[in-house]
Amino acid sequence: MTTTMDEPVDLPLPLDRPEPRPRCGVxxxxxxxxxxxxxxxxxxxxxxxxxxIREHRSPHRRRRSS
Structure with missing residues (x-):
């Protein structure tokens, strides 16, 4: 019986900690x-x-660019 090792797993770096938008209750x-x-x-x-927080910030970006 021949066994082989799997290729190493390539994990990305964690995302930066998202900062909440000022004056947003959510x-x-x-x-x-x-x-x-x-x-x-x-x-x-x-x-x-x-x-x-990251997903909620997207509406802030859309409003800011209008």
Whole structure:
């Protein structure tokens, strides 16, 4: 029986931590949730909050460019 090793997995660098937009209640709420999750060591929730902040920021970019 011949076995071979799989090729190494190439993982990208993690994305930068998204910053909430000033004066946005949704961004502020997500940032508070993220801070609480960090304090509790719930890094899965931290990641979820980062994704939500990143996705929520796209409407801010569209409004700013109009």
């Amino acid at each position: 961004c502020a709420a997500l940032a508070r949730q993220r801070a609480k999750a960090e304090a509790e060591g719930d890094y899965s929730k931290v990641s979820d909050c980062n994704i939500e």
